Amino acid sequence: MIGRAAQLGADLVVLPELVTSGYVFTDADEARSHAESATGPTVSLFAELSAEHQIMIIGGWCERADADRLYNSAAVLDRGELLANYRKTHLWGREKLIFTPGDEAPPVINTRLGSIGVLVCYDLEFPELVGEVARRGAQLIVAPSNWPAGVPVPAGERPAEVIKAQAAAAVNRIAIAVADRCGLERDVPWIGGSLICGTDGYLLAGPAAGEPALLWADVDLAAAQDKGLGPHNDAFADRRPELYR
Amino acid sequence: MIGRAAQLGADLVVLPELVTSGYVFTDADEARSHAESATGPTVSLFAELSAEHQIMIIGGWCERADADRLYNSAAVLDRGELLANYRKTHLWGREKLIFTPGDEAPPVINTRLGSIGVLVCYDLEFPELVGEVARRGAQLIVAPSNWPAGVPVPAGERPAEVIKAQAAAAVNRIAIAVADRCGLERDVPWIGGSLICGTDGYLLAGPAAGEPALLWADVDLAAAQDKGLGPHNDAFADRRPELYR
Secondary structure (H helix, E strand, O other): HHHHHHHHOEEEOOOOOOOOOOOOOHHHHHHHHOOOOOEEEHHHHHHHHHHHHHEEEEEEEEEEEEOOOOEEEEEEEEEEEEEEEEEEOOOOHHHHHOOOOOOOOOOOOEEEEEEEEEEEHHHHHHHHHHHHHHHHHEEEEEEEOOOOOOOOOOOOOOHHHHHHHHHHHHOOOEEEEEOOOOOEEEEEEEEEEEEEEEEOOEEOOOOOOOOOOOOOOOOHHHHHOOEEEEOOOOOOOOOHHHHOO | HHHHHOOOOOOOOOOOOOOOOOOOOOOHHHHHHEEEOOHHHHHHHHHHHHHHHHOOOEEEEEEOOOOOEEEEEEEEOOOOEEEEEEEEEOOOOOHHHHHOOOOOOEEEEEEEEEEEOOOHHHHHHHHHHHHHHHHHOOOOOEEEOOEOOOOOOOOOOOOHHHHHHHHHHHOOOOOOEEOOOOOOOOEEEEEOEEEEEEOOOOOEOOOOOOOOOOOOOOOOOHHHHOOEEOOOOOOOOOOOOHOOO
């Protein structure tokens, strides 16, 4: 899939959360048996493929920091080099029984493609976090995700997760790319709602329809530099933080 | 329209922003000529109708505070009594040339129907503000609005304003009701996207299709008391404000 994306001209490939390990662990012991260090096979494979195709890859992996601590992490690689690793700070569901939450704010990385912020899945549902990353300059936020299909989605509607991602892009005038898991893993059905959203909040690609998919889009990162909303408004300058106690 | 809503069993009627004055003022002088005090005809009419029908009414009006200051306000009336008045804090477009921005956070009012927060239009696009109001206990946020039709909406998509409202409801597990202006006023086309959204972020009514409309829905305000997201998560308790610098 990464090779095919590169052939199509992709500069950046985003992969789901915990992409090589799977997500639905029985317990922490099972997760530990799939966990790796940053020199383990998953990040090494990301490095190798990003070097081979001269692209960036951002993907989720199961990180073992030491005997006790596992993190739900996302690695950022560019042409073979590990630029950053982010440890998910907002854990979902049984992740709380397995992973340690990261204690550092998400990275905003100045890359050759532009300024990229990295979140993981549920993180994206905290508008204050997304806003903070956007105000640190992220033009694009990338979120490896595993969106479980939870609350039934009314007929003809998009899953709320998709709507939240679109709104997060629009209010911050940034692009957002989510790579989601699809299908069924053990007893968990996944939304499979991968998407690429532009700075107006409208989708450039996706949402994927629950099937394995390669989405691609040209994303105008320069547009994310402009927070202006007509002649009198600016999405950032119009904030009144003194009122957001 | 208010009488018809009451006949249908409405407990609360929401009206658009600046509903009686119109919105597209040539300048501050023209706005001033339409501005009123809280004892003026608009709020008096809201009071009278809310008493007559034994309902709540929340609607936008053009407030004259003194010779210099005009506010873009929303009044909250219940059965003839003025419970609160909110002065819009985030001004849009040429409003900045006409109105003084309010300096007080939006009210959260304990009413006989439940706890209701009041924003006006563009306020709703600041997730930190919506979150703050929700965390002060609002089960329902009401937003008299005038959404100008700006950025073209891609075919088959909902306007980004609607998506932002849905996401604001979903991330905070609150209901949101927006009454929007429709049609054309002077040179300004309005979205006419009124909506009522439930705590999951899915619409209970609307978006209106750009025509005059009376939307109604039963809104489960008790659902907004529960911020739980399955056995391990809580939309409020999972926040990590120390990371939202």
